Amino acid sequence: MKYAESIVDLIGNTPLVRLNSVTDGIAATVLAKVEYLNPGGSVKDRIAVRMLDAAEAEGKILPGGTIVEPTSGNTGVGLALVAQQRGYRCIFVVPDKVGEDKRNVLKAYGAEVVVTPTAVAPESPESYYGVSDRLVREIPGAYKPDQFSNQFGPLSHYETTGPEIWADTEGTVTHFVTGVGTGGTITGTGRYLKEVSADRAGGPVRIIGADPDGSVYSGGTGRPYFVEGVGEDMWPGSYDPSVPDEILAVNDAESFEMTRRLAREEGLLVGGSCGMAVVAALRVAKDLTADDVVVVLLPDGGRGYLGKIFNDEWMASYGFLGDDGGGADTGVGA
Ligand code: PMP
DSSP states (O other): OOOOSSGGGGSSOOOEEEOOSTTTTOOSEEEEEEGGGSTTSBTHHHHHHHHHHHHHHTTSSOTTOEEEEOOOSHHHHHHHHHHHHHTOEEEEEEETTSOHHHHHHHHHTTOEEEEEOSSSOTTSTTSHHHHHHHHHHHSTTEEOOOTTTOTHHHHHIIIIIHHHHHHHTTTOOOEEEEEOSSSHHHHHHHHHHHHHTTTOTTOOOEEEEEEETTSGGGTOOOOOOOOOSOOOSSOOTTOOTTSOSEEEEEOHHHHHHHHHHHHHHHOOOBOHHHHHHHHHHHHHHTTOOTTOEEEEEEOBBSGGGTTTTTOHHHHHHTTOSSTTOOOOOOOOOO
16 A cells, blocks of 8 residues: 555655746756645745754654744644644744735644734834744743744755755756745755765756845845745845855746746746746756756745736736836835
8 A cells, every 4th residue: 555654744755847838948958846746835844844853853842832933824834734743732923914814724724823913013022023932931832943043944955855856857957946035945955956966077056046136135125025935134044145156136027927927838836936936047047058957946836826926906906917027116015
């Protein structure tokens, strides 16, 4: 019989698929690593299980313990599903700007959701950081993984994402492109790929980050953008800036247009940060030859964005649909 012991055992080992349409005119092979095929629907399942394995090994969380994390998105889903399988309680602290749908996903997995006001300073005790810190102090046996500082996040990619790409491309990958949020994916995957290819005749794998225009990684100041899950207004501990060889800035309009093309032309219903990463990957690939193999990581699926990126009215209302192909300044979210 072929079956997994638990849904947690199905995390990772995601496939590579060739992009065939959006790559029109490009000689290099461009392969997408499809992370929405993880059980929780995103790349973040990988860090969730690794951070909890480490916390158990280090005695930071004990049987029946409580996980507290300020997150509204993919990391919450990953933590919730692993926690549920291992008997931990999960509390997520989310700002009130986070939509009902996202909160309901977390609750569906059995997690508790505490909503905090967005309109307060980060250092306020009412902020989402303030509330999560208080819950960790007050709840006996509480543990906060803290994906922005936890080194087991990048390590999960060093141990799984990197080796998977190397094995599946039989050591032929020449470029790796991924979006940068906490920086865990690029740090861990990039470090592994550089190390394993260091002595290769053609030189090491080149590591390229994709970043929303305005974010600090590509030299911005944290200016608002709409693409979710990537970019920062500060430098987190989970990111090692020595790993990427290059960071490319991509604007919202380009990211969203490509996200829609991936669904229509490649059959990949994916999130906005995937479109962003593919824009960067194609920018890199257009100058390469047929001998090059570019791997681009697609972090999550598109279902969570149906009301935005895949909704013409929403797109038009921000100027993202238009003959000029965009370049709209969003000006929203400040
Ligand atoms: N895209 C999405 C949708 C994400 O949720 C994340 C994680 N924040 C990323 C990209 C970036 O991954 P990382 O945090 O590993 O840099």
